[in-house]
Amino acid sequence: MTDISPGWSQIDLCQISKRFARVQANEEVSFSIHRGEVLALLGENGAGKSTIMKILYGLYQADSGEIKIDGQTVAVNGPADALKYGIGMIQQHFSLVPAHTVTENIILGKVRGKIDFRAQAAKIKEISDRYGFPLEPAAKVEDLDVGIQQKVEIVKALFSHTSLLIMDEPTAVLTPQEADQLLVFIRQYAKDGNAVVLITHKLREVLDVADRIVVMRNGKVWGDIPRAEADEVKLSQIMIGHELSALQKRHFDRGTSTDSGLVLENVTLRHQNLCVLDHINFKINAGEILGIAGVSGNGQEELCELICGLRSADEGDIFLNGVPLNGMSLRERMHQGIGYVPVDRYRDALVMPMNLMENLYLKSSFDPAWHNGPFINQKLLTSESQKAILDYQVKTPGPEIRAGSLSGGNQQKWVLAREMRLAHHLLVLNQPTRGLDLGAIHYIQEQILDAAARGIAILLISTELSEIFKLSDRIGIMYKGKIMGVFTPDRLNTESVGLMMAGIMPADLKEV
Secondary structure, three states: OOOOOOOOOEEEEEEEEEEOOOOOOOEEEEEEOOOOEEEEEEEEEOOOHHHHHHHHOOOOOEEEEEEEEEOOEEEEOHHHHHHHOOEEOOOOOOOOOOOEHHHHHOOOOOOOOOOOOHHHHHHHHHHHHHHOOOOOOOOEEOOOOHHHHHHHHHHHHHHHOOOOOEEOOOOOOHHHHHHHHHHHHHHHHHHOOOOEEEEEOHHHHHHHHOEEEEEEEEEEEEEEEHHHHHHHHHHHHHHHHHOOOOOOOOOHHHHHHHOOOOEOOOOOOOOEEEEEEEEEEEEEEEOOEEEEOOOOOOOOOHHHHHHHHHOOOOEEEEEEEEOOOOOOOOOHHOOOOOEEEOHHHHOOOOOOOOOOHHHOOOOOOOOHHHOOOEEEEEEEHHHHHHHHHHHHHOOOOOOOEEEHOOOOOHHHHHHHHHHHHHHHHHHHHEEEOOOOOOHHHHHHHHHHHHHHOOOOOEEEEOOHHHHHHHHHEEEEEEEEEEEEEEOOHHOHHHHHHHHHHHOOOOOOOOOE
């Protein structure tokens, strides 16, 4: 296929600054992107990585500074301008129309007049075959797995003859095997004379695929490092400003297990004649961490909601410390000492117009400890909120600030601070560190291990296999509502977990 992308050789971002209200997102950011290279953009949550790339793609406009292509200043006032220069961006949340076919999604807004769908499908097939993407042009997007949907987004960008592809956390929803395939594509795409900017927090991926690494902190560039001079320790130190201590994971002895903990027996949940959860059986002992791996959308969220009382099982039983939870209301289950961090903090965890103190109080307003007679104990609520801000490293001017004004990572920290207070016996965590920076992730992981050491049973749902292996005493793998098996970490590796995440059971594995 002939490369007809714009023939630039270097893009320069020069002294770019961007402010949102009181937040300085980017401050005089300068770096270059060279054709034929993979540039990794690293930084903590809120460091300004996505903002600077959205400015380059035209989604935001800079307050000051300029963009140069081969030394010439250009105006990028929107994505249409960016595409003229061969710049494409794949964001974390896909922009596909589920009811449309692969072909219709890819040509949407690009082909006008009378459309020869057969000819367009042939072009799409040529692009997808070139990079090893197994796409069926006539398939509906709503019928595709999330990994294939991402490939549709990539081909959609390539169809527009992009020569610079910006990818924001591209492996977050992929199995390990799919992630490895994507890294192969990134290398090949750059080798073909194009460029990739990879925004990711996964240091392994950066060290595997990047030619150069730009590290951002607090809206500024703190390092521009060739791959040959980088390692995980150096990168993490630049990202967070100090070295992280090693996590101290304690040994959990299942031989001392009692009736305490969480038990699920043949739990089944159906929705519109579909089996969302299919005869789930497992036990989490007090003080044990059970990690559940799997691609998002395979029943993990429904499992969490069923345990915490937001859904009711069609079959099966749930027990906590020997007490049956079936039939209990959400508040009654909270009285049993259950804390829950949902995957969607906007929908299920926070009331964004309320301030931090109100959100901390909201879920336990029935607790008499918060009250002075008929009134809220404002002094206690303020002091506890200030303590939580310090303990969980929440970046905010104070507890009276609206939750909606915080960054996504700091909102997540606040949810964790509240739920840790409620979890006396069971802590259910669905993607607890998603969107957090390295320092916050490390702190939260320490808190999870500390909670387990205090005898709390923990259900940890995560798409990050490194997190699952690092924290879990046992690991279960979910695929289409079923538990493929539960194993000790020493019995597994990323390849075997990846196979089970795709519904394939390795023959040499035995449950524990």
